[in-house]
Amino acid sequence: MSLTSSTPEDSARSASLAARSLAVLPVSSRNNALTTIHDALLSAKPTILEANAQDMSLATTASNDGSLSASLVKRLDLTRPGKYEDMLQGILDVRDLPDPIGQVSLRTLLDDGLELERVSCPIGVLLIIFEARPEVIANIAALAIKSGNAAILKGGKESTYSFEAISRVISEALETTEVPNGAIQLVKTRDVIDELLQLDRYIDLVIPRGGNELVRYVKEHTRILVMGHADGLCSVYLHSDADSEIAKKVVVDSKCDYPAACNAAETLLVHESVLGSVLPGVAEVLLQRGVSLLCDGKSKQVLGEKLPSDKAALLQDVGETDYDTEFLDLKIAVKTVPAIGAVNGTAYTTSSDPSLDLAISHINAHSSGHTDSIVTRSKEAAEYFMSAVDSAGVYWNASTRFADGMRYGFGTEVGISTNRIHSRGPVGLEGLTIYKYKIRGSGQVAGEYGAGKRAYKHEKLPL
Amino acid sequence: MSLTSSTPEDSARSASLAARSLAVLPVSSRNNALTTIHDALLSAKPTILEANAQDMSLATTASNDGSLSASLVKRLDLTRPGKYEDMLQGILDVRDLPDPIGQVSLRTLLDDGLELERVSCPIGVLLIIFEARPEVIANIAALAIKSGNAAILKGGKESTYSFEAISRVISEALETTEVPNGAIQLVKTRDVIDELLQLDRYIDLVIPRGGNELVRYVKEHTRILVMGHADGLCSVYLHSDADSEIAKKVVVDSKCDYPAACNAAETLLVHESVLGSVLPGVAEVLLQRGVSLLCDGKSKQVLGEKLPSDKAALLQDVGETDYDTEFLDLKIAVKTVPAIGAVNGTAYTTSSDPSLDLAISHINAHSSGHTDSIVTRSKEAAEYFMSAVDSAGVYWNASTRFADGMRYGFGTEVGISTNRIHSRGPVGLEGLTIYKYKIRGSGQVAGEYGAGKRAYKHEKLPL
Numbered sequence: 018m019s020l021t022s023s024t025p026e027d028s029a030r031s032a033s034l035a036a037r038s039l040a041v042l043p044v045s046s047r048n049n050a051l052t053t054i055h056d057a058l059l060s061a062k063p064t065i066l067e068a069n070a071q072d073m074s075l076a077t078t079a080s081n082d083g084s085l086s087a088s089l090v091k092r093l094d095l096t097r098p099g100k101y102e103d104m105l106q107g108i109l110d111v112r113d114l115p116d117p118i119g120q121v122s123l124r125t126l127l128d129d130g131l132e133l134e135r136v137s138c139p140i141g142v143l144l145i146i147f148e149a150r151p152e153v154i155a156n157i158a159a160l161a162i163k164s165g166n167a168a169i170l171k172g173g174k175e176s177t178y179s180f181e182a183i184s185r186v187i188s189e190a191l192e193t194t195e196v197p198n199g200a201i202q203l204v205k206t207r208d209v210i211d212e213l214l215q216l217d218r219y220i221d222l223v224i225p226r227g228g229n230e231l232v233r234y235v236k237e238h239t240r241i242l243v244m245g246h247a248d249g250l251c252s253v254y255l256h257s258d259a260d261s262e263i264a265k266k267v268v269v270d271s272k273c274d275y276p277a278a279c280n281a282a283e284t285l286l287v288h289e290s291v292l293g294s295v296l297p298g299v300a301e302v303l304l305q306r307g308v309s310l311l312c313d314g315k316s317k318q319v320l321g322e323k324l325p326s327d328k329a330a331l332l333q334d335v336g337e338t339d340y341d342t343e344f345l346d347l348k349i350a351v352k353t354v355p356a357i358g359a360v361n362g363t364a365y366t367t368s369s370d371p372s373l374d375l376a377i378s379h380i381n382a383h384s385s386g387h388t389d390s391i392v393t394r395s396k397e398a399a400e401y402f403m404s405a406v407d408s409a410g411v412y413w414n415a416s417t418r419f420a421d422g423m424r425y426g427f428g429t430e431v432g433i434s435t436n437r438i439h440s441r442g443p444v445g446l447e448g449l450t451i452y453k454y455k456i457r458g459s460g461q462v463a464g465e466y467g468a469g470k471r472a473y474k475h476e477k478l479p480l
Numbered sequence: 481m482s483l484t485s486s487t488p489e490d491s492a493r494s495a496s497l498a499a500r501s502l503a504v505l506p507v508s509s510r511n512n513a514l515t516t517i518h519d520a521l522l523s524a525k526p527t528i529l530e531a532n533a534q535d536m537s538l539a540t541t542a543s544n545d546g547s548l549s550a551s552l553v554k555r556l557d558l559t560r561p562g563k564y565e566d567m568l569q570g571i572l573d574v575r576d577l578p579d580p581i582g583q584v585s586l587r588t589l590l591d592d593g594l595e596l597e598r599v600s601c602p603i604g605v606l607l608i609i610f611e612a613r614p615e616v617i618a619n620i621a622a623l624a625i626k627s628g629n630a631a632i633l634k635g636g637k638e639s640t641y642s643f644e645a646i647s648r649v650i651s652e653a654l655e656t657t658e659v660p661n662g663a664i665q666l667v668k669t670r671d672v673i674d675e676l677l678q679l680d681r682y683i684d685l686v687i688p689r690g691g692n693e694l695v696r697y698v699k700e701h702t703r704i705l706v707m708g709h710a711d712g713l714c715s716v717y718l719h720s721d722a723d724s725e726i727a728k729k730v731v732v733d734s735k736c737d738y739p740a741a742c743n744a745a746e747t748l749l750v751h752e753s754v755l756g757s758v759l760p761g762v763a764e765v766l767l768q769r770g771v772s773l774l775c776d777g778k779s780k781q782v783l784g785e786k787l788p789s790d791k792a793a794l795l796q797d798v799g800e801t802d803y804d805t806e807f808l809d810l811k812i813a814v815k816t817v818p819a820i821g822a823v824n825g826t827a828y829t830t831s832s833d834p835s836l837d838l839a840i841s842h843i844n845a846h847s848s849g850h851t852d853s854i855v856t857r858s859k860e861a862a863e864y865f866m867s868a869v870d871s872a873g874v875y876w877n878a879s880t881r882f883a884d885g886m887r888y889g890f891g892t893e894v895g896i897s898t899n900r901i902h903s904r905g906p907v908g909l910e911g912l913t914i915y916k917y918k919i920r921g922s923g924q925v926a927g928e929y930g931a932g933k934r935a936y937k938h939e940k941l942p943l
Contacts, residue, residue: 270925415921458878
């Protein structure tokens with residue numbers, strides 16, 4: 018790892034060269050490097066926490082001035098119980114995952130003695146931009162090394178001291194490993210993000226780890242593919258045959274389990290026929306948990322009749338933009354889906370249930386393509402919903418909060434992608450790979466094949 | 481299919497809506513639409529050829545003026561033997577390929593009654609920009625429909641009449657199918673490319689089909705992922721133990737089989753130790769076939785001694801930029817790889833053969849990441865070369881000309897990608913898909929899991 022004060026272009030070029038070498042290192046060498054980093058960070062804990070205290074002191078002052086949010090200060094703090102240990106464990110977890118490199122996904126016998134093989138390989142150079150949390154450096158360095166990618170890391174200025182301390186430890190640790198110097202580039206100079214985002218010659222993928230604002234800024238300023246989601250506007254739809262208990266569990270967890278997360282629900286769609294039966298029970302628990310319910314006319318009216326008057330008094334009117342807002346807070350926008358037997362103007366979907374089509378259309382128009390869930394007893398309705406809703410995660414009778422790399426069993430997560438290209442949903446190590454095609458021949462040439470000449474066999478071979 | 485004169489934004493929005501519907505159509509409906517298009521284009525052949533004659537007449541005039549290249553006029557011509565039939569057959573070939581949609585690539589039991597599934601689905605909306613060849617409309621419409629994607633097609637102005645005629649036929653044919661109106665948008669208004677390239681809200685992937693200039697222009701003017709290669713600078717490397725006969729076959733085919741193709745070789749790297757043994761035989765055939773050999777000092781000297789003097793007289797000096805030039809012509813740049821036992825300054829690769837590292841470094845620095853081949857008897861050298869060369873295709877004892885979707889057995893090819901994201905190398909229908917995650921539960925919520933609570937099972941299920 019080099020702590021560079023060179024230009025962004027130098028860093029990127031050097032990372033690009035190092036990536037070539039890293040790409041051919043065996044997994045044992047990559048894993049050994051992770052063990053070494055882990056051990057070094059473990060023994061350097063006091064030094065790193067000292068540096069972190071300097072960041073914390075500056076940040077606390079800034080927070081008292083009001084120039085920094087209290088939540089950012091909290092994210093900076095490496096002394097919070099379990100945080101340092103989690104960072105260390107994360108490195109070992111990544112080390113112990115299966116090697117994502119060298120996986121063969123296709124083998125074809127083109128002709129006798131002429132074999133085609135598709136093999137996973139690293140992408141090349143990743144640019145990772147993150148805001149405050151200093152432990153992200155260690156996680157990302159681990160992910161990059163494990164997947165054979167070089168990485169350029171650019172951290173937020175609030176974590177400068179922690180960042181430098183961690184970097185120095187990782188850098189010294191890597192010196193003793195086979196991972197090439199230069200595979201992890203730490204860019205400390207400020208205001209270089211724009212310049213880095215232009216270096217598509219060297220950088221293959223940008224991963225912004227931070228708030229929505231950062232992700233959006235990055236997406237708007239580069240032509241390099243950005244792995245990240247700009248929004249997490251998730252919905253739960255209670256269908257006409259929704260089970261009351263399941264509805265209650267799924268909606269409450271989707272909204273309340275961690276409201277600031279991108280996989281928390283922001284919109285609750287309710288079939289008109291269950292406004293008076295299923296919704297009141299759901300609403301009561303939500304209100305109990307302190308959730309503001311922003312209701313449309315019909316749902317407010319029915320809830321007003323069904324709920325005790327002290328609860329009913331808490332209901333609010335939904336505003337025009339609420340169905341497009343990621344609240345990240347204890348708020349949920351409620352929308353009634355009309356119960357109808359036939360409908361005009363929804364030419365593009367063709368389920369047997371027009372109300373379901375309306376719910377799907379609303380989601381496709383307003384959700385951010387992150388994760389959406391339907392509560393229904395009908396397998397047919399659920400399967401149609403999951404096919405027609407154009408989101409990375411489409412669930413049946415399950416909380417939107419399951420959208421997460423750990424929960425999916427990927428061990429770790431680079432981020433959650435709402436792109437429709439390369440990688441979608443929770444992105445594990447696999448999302449940091451691409452593939453190449455190898456052909457092993459014995460002197461064959463293309464001119465030998467074709468009309469009146471040799472024919473290709475195109476025989477699928479076992480992987 | 482709509483022949484639209486609406487704004488690019490209207491087209492894109494409408495394609496985006498139609499994509500939702502197309503995504504849930506069963507494969508039988510998509511296949512039926514392709515049969516219908518095929519039959520309609522078959523019976524409308526006379527009308528379409530008439531329109532094509534109008535384009536040809538304008539183009540021929542322009543060509544005589546010198547304002548249009550003769551090769552472009554040739555590409556316009558739908559009356560060339562077999563061309564119309566190939567276009568028709570191409571539609572049926574695409575129809576008969578396996579459905580790329582709905583393929584399950586991962587199934588995990590998260591917990592009892594809680595299953596995760598990763599299923600392939602369409603990307604959404606493709607923007608296809610192509611230059612002259614009018615038959616591309618039919619091919620691309622077929623690929624888009626088969627893969628469940630909506631497509632916005634923008635053709636070159638030289639093929640306006642043919643394009644409109646083919647479009648009208650496809651449009652009328654689609655009216656009788658289940659593929660929604662709007663799934664294929666034909667943009668006829670001119671100078672709208674820049675505007676389309678800005679519509680990343682609606683368009684998910686851009687596929688430029690045309691010359692390098694078009695591809696480069698598109699890449700420079702959009703933040704949408706572009707599937708295509710800007711260059712095809714391929715190399716063949718003759719290692720120290722290269723077989724003479726294989727070297728001759730592979731180099732000659734790579735260069736001469738179709739010099740204007742992106743998978744033709746432009747650079748020939750030769751290990752110093754075989755300059756006098758293997759290279760002369762190769763050079764002789766190349767010169768016989770009319771190839772100009774642009775040689776560095778050492779290779780020119782040795783060839784000068786070994787070749788008959790009339791042949792030697794044809795050797796040229798390589799220029800500084802020749803190793804970075806895609807000649808697309810009967811020219812090849814020859815470079816000697818020094819025979820050395822140890823080398824300084826190549827810190828990033830670690831084979832047991834420093835000369836091999838030098839060859840690999842040259843390729844990684846100068847090739848376009850398309851396809852590169854090594855000729856060697858050594859399995860070890862070949863495997864190392866294929867791991868370390870960072871290109872979409874890395875071959876051992878085989879012609880670079882195999883880099884092609886048909887030859888790989890993909891049936892059809894959307895293009896060849898030199899991206900390191902999403903899809904690399906020859907891109908078949910699979911490259912027009914992404915995936916979504918489905919979860920089928922029975923009321924599970926994330927809050928039930930974690931330390932001291934339920935644990936995930938993360939059990940791999942059969943596909």
